[in-house]
Amino acid sequence: MAAQVDAVKEAPGGEDAAQELAAAVRRVPMARRFHNDSVRAARALRRHRTVRWFRLAGHAPFPLAFEMDDAPPVALADRPGSQ
Numbered sequence: 001m002a003a004q005v006d007a008v009k010e011a012p013g014g015e016d017a018a019q020e021l022a023a024a025v026r027r028v029p030m031a032r033r034f035h036n037d038s039v040r041a042a043r044a045l046r047r048h049r050t051v052r053w054f055r056l057a058g059h060a061p062f063p064l065a066f067e068m069d070d071a072p073p074v075a076l077a078d079r080p081g082s083q
Contacts, residue, residue, distance in 0.1 A: 001073050001075040001076075002074070002075040004075070005018055005021075005075045005076065008021075015051065020078075021076060022076045022077075025072045025076045025077070026072065028070050028072075031069040032066060032067075032068065032070055035065075036065045036066065036067075038063075039063040039064065039065045039066075040065070042063045043062070048063070062066055
């Protein structure tokens with residue numbers, strides 16, 4: 001993976017692309033947590049008695065959590081000068 005990152009950095013505009021990729025790698029866990037927190041809140045809200053009695057939940061499918069291994073690759077994690 002480190003060799004691939006080095007190859008990207010050597011290409012024209014590659015340094016910027018590598019920094020952008022490292023920033024995206026840092027944002028993925030936050031986005032996944034935000035999504036899963038929203039799913040958890042929506043599920044809790046749909047369980048409320050009032051929502052069920054008045055059929056306020058509609059007919060939308062039940063929201064699903066998204067799980068993945070979001071550990072950053074070593075070559076992109078905490079690179080010096082990646083901020």
